[in-house]
Amino acid sequence: MVWLVAASFLLNRHEASLVENIAQHIHRKLVPKLPSCTENLVGISSNVEEVHKLVGMQLNDVRFIGIWGMGGIGKSTIARAVYEAIQ
Structure with a gap:
């Protein structure tokens, strides 16, 4: 093949x-x-938008964003949603 x-x-x-x-x-x-696991999530859209603005994909420089906080509050979900939006 x-x-x-x-x-x-x-x-x-x-x-x-x-x-x-x-x-x-x-x-x-x-x-x-795999199907998106970040569709139809409630309560994270404002956080996703804020991280997306910080990343600033229209710029040509390198950006590194840290997301920190207590376990279970959705840090990985926000990062995954931003990744899927810019992919």
């Missing part, structure tokens, strides 16, 4: 592109897209 993918891409592309396409093909087979 992989050799068929390799043969089809090798005719018109560089080797680096071939390797990337094979890796993407294998990744799609091994890691299917």
Whole structure:
């Protein structure tokens, strides 16, 4: 199966592109897209918007945001929602 993918891409592309396409093909087979677990959450939209503003994706510099607090208050959920929004 992989050799068929390799043969089809090798005719018109560089080797680096071939390797990337094979890796993407294998990744799609091994890691299917999981449904979003951050849809329809209640009470975190303002926090997600604030973190999204802090990240400032329109800027070309590197941003690092820390989210801290007590366990169980939704830090990972907020981070996951922001990631899904900018992905």
